[in-house]
Amino acid sequence: MVKTVVSTALPIGERVVIQKNRITPEGGERPGMKRLCLCTGTHGDELEGQYVCYLLADRIQKNLRCLKGVVDIYPALNPLGIDTITRGIPMFDLDMNRIFPGNNVGPMAEFVAGRIIEDIKGADCCVDVHASNVFLREVPQVRINEKTEQTLVPLARRLNVDYIWVHANATVLESTLAYSLNDAGVPTLVVEMGIGLRLTPAYCEQLADGLIALMAELGLWDGEVPAVKKPVESRDGEVHYCNAEQPGIFVPAVAHGCQLRKGQHIGDVLSPLTGRVAESILSPCDGWLFTLREYPVCYAGSLLARVLGGADA
Amino acid sequence: MIRDILYTLDSPYRAPLEITGFRFGKGEKTVAIVGAIRGNEVQQLYICSQLISKLRALEAKGAITSDNEILVVPSACPYSMNIGKRFWAVDNTDINRMFPGYDRGETTQRIADGLFQHVRGYSYGIQFASFYMPGDFIPHVRMMETGFQSTSLANLFGLPYVLVRHPRPYDTTTLNYNWQMNQTNAFSVYTNQTDRIDEVSAKQAVDAVLRFLSRIGVVRYHCHNGFLASVIDEDQLYSITAPDGGIYRGICHPGDEVTRGDLLGEILDPYTGDVRAPVVSPTEGIVFFGYAQPLVMEHAILYRIIRRLHG
Structure with a gap:
């Protein structure tokens, strides 16, 4: 079911609407069920996650009997950016991934960021998919702040990525979606793969397999589980x-x-x-x-x- | 006055990027002043140009005191200014989010480092800055709360307000923050324009800097005393946000006194002109910041009010 996470008025006859697709098991949602969130599109020039969202929804919906929990898919956290081929939020100076956990007072971008955090809070895991930028191509990888290494590395190993990079904490990164969610108790993995403004279908398929494996690990999936790669793991040095x-x-x-x-x-x-x-x-x-x-x-x-x-x- | 090229970056398709500095006096590194770091900071460039003109005249008549050097850098981003872009045009990164910089890093990290290596080590650092939200301020001095800030020094500018901001993570890569981390007393001076020139507030900024330089004993300059500044904590400003989107008609302006219930502005239906939402002051105080665009989104910050507290 498509739900509105947050909606806010633009100046002239339009609203910016951030939506999610909530997929629930055949028997419906029950209290205590586990929940996975897949989000992407914070940077409007990174599109790999769009196809991943489609693939995961398609796989789950074709095997709905295997779903044992709730999956929320947020394909476009920055819909205006995606629509205008703009990395940031149009007419807003700051990178959207530097304003979390947001702010209930405003401005619009920080208000929206706050509502996104509130909507995801309480989930058992979140995966935030990025696609490098328009300059660089990346192998599928999970990047993990060393502060959350112990919790996240075991989950990242299920995601079928080629590489897990544990990096040092940097103050400026304390305002990312992932940092804010991890701080709020939602284990959140940041995936970087492919390149901006393009799709790399093989990588998207690879990550979709990994998401099914992660769901199985979390107890949200009891269907067939794809085999996952053993990733290379490293630290900054x-x-x-x-x-x-x-x-x-x-x-x-x-x-x-x-x-x-x-x-x-x-x-x-x-x-x-x-x-x-x-x-x-x-x-x-x-x-x-x-x-x-x-x-x-x-x-x-x-x-x-x-x-x-x-x-x- | 000595004119120096502080930093050069070669380009594949343009003449080299050059950051130019102007030095006055000689001896101890006393004051570094930086103007435009973003490409639309025309007012900030203009203020520096007027300041350089004044300092050159003061130096010619021997009014810069001995063993003090003043460095003025009018623009760190002539490349962006020349093509009408606010940020570094190649990757849209903000040089003022790259400090202290890194000489082996990405291009804008190298530019930030190239500038910072020249402006660090001064006792005082002054930046003419612009804000990340569109709007006008009461002219003021802004400083980060880092434990190294001194509001009494900020008072020497003689502007009506000194605002202290609790740094958020994205502030930790600004010039102001990194100056303070490197033991420079750092001040950001805000006037009420960015991409247009406002002569009145530009003159106010030039006077404020000369007053500061005079009061710390770097120049001999006679000026009026200015204001005894009120020090305000940014978190104590009362924010009023847009209850709807539409055409925005601001009625009150920075510096205006308002009382509870005053009409501050209106949001109009963009097609019919009907008032869609009045913007009413919920408090008594002075307008510190006012939104200044004709179109507005819901939740945009329209006003920030310095609340008048009754004892």
Whole structure:
């Protein structure tokens, strides 16, 4: 059943409406039932989660007898952003994923953020799906703040992702949806996969399998459970960053997700004007290329690749 | 006056980004002043230009006291200003959410670092800032509550209000916050415009900074005393939000005194012009912030009122 989570008036004859699809078992919802929330679309330029929402709803609805709890699917936490190909909320300065847990007073974006948190509170688990950005392609991964490592890593292992990255806490990240929900007692996993403004169907299928496995783990599903991958797990210190030092266009020489040897050629930053190689990018270590730049134009500082040292995925 | 290029970033398709600084006096790093960090902060750029003009004249007549250096950086983002974008146009990131910066990080982290390396280490830091919500303020000095803030120093600007903000997580990457974390007394000076020039409040800001510089003994400058500031806690401001969306007609403005029941504004039906919702003051006080856009969404903050408390 499609429900309205929060609705607020826009200036001229329209309301912005954040909706969820509540899927309940054949016998209906009962007190004490477990609840999983799948949310996505906080950043309007990240679309991979849209297909994941469809796939999960479709799988559950085709096997509704296997559902033993409640699943809430929130496909668009920032519907205006998705509709306008805008990462943030149009006409609002702050990143929507930096204003949680929101505010009952306002402005509109913070009011909406507060209502989203209230709606999800009490769930047994939440999965927040992101899609990198328009610049970088990522393998399916779960990113976990070290403060919540003990609770979340066992759940993340069920999600059928390639990689679990436990990262250090940063104050600025204390205003994300995931941080706020974890703080409110809802174990929340952040998935990053694919690339902005596009769908990667294979990754979406992979995560949908993982969501079914997670539901089984949580006692929400007693149907067939897909086999899940054993993810690579790491902490910050093992991740190496390759940033451009020169402006130009980046042309990769290797495939995303490949294994690299230290010193192996990852790609070049080229000058279209002079026809020269401005910079050659070499792997800083033996490892796994889990992030690779897709958008070619770069400045000094543009992230080109991340390599997980020593990993064999 | 010494004009320096503080930071340069090469571009694939444009002339290099240059952040320009203007130094006055010499000796101890006393005051750093930063204008526009966002591309639409035209008023903030203008204020710096007027301040540089004044400081140049003061320096020429020997009115900058010995062993004090003042650095003014009018714009950290000429690239965005030149193309009418508020943020870094390539990835829409906000340089004022990237401090203290990182010289090996992403592009805007490098720009923030490039600026911060030059403006850190001063005893005082002044930023002409703009807010993340559209609207007008009473000119005031804003500071983060970090344990290092000094409201008595903020009083030296002689503006009517000093506002103390409890930092939220997203504030921890602003210039003001990081200045304070690096033992610089940091002040953000807000006037009532951002993307348009308001001569009156720009002059008020220039006068406030010169008054501050005079009172800390950095310049010899005669000016009127300004105000004895009221110090207010941002959390104590009373927020009035829009009860509906529509065309907004503001009636009261920053600085106005209001009493309970006063009509502050109206939200009109955008098609018929009928009053859809009156905006009425629930309290007595002074308007500190007023929304200033013709269209409004429900829940937008229309006013922030400094409540008058009766003893």
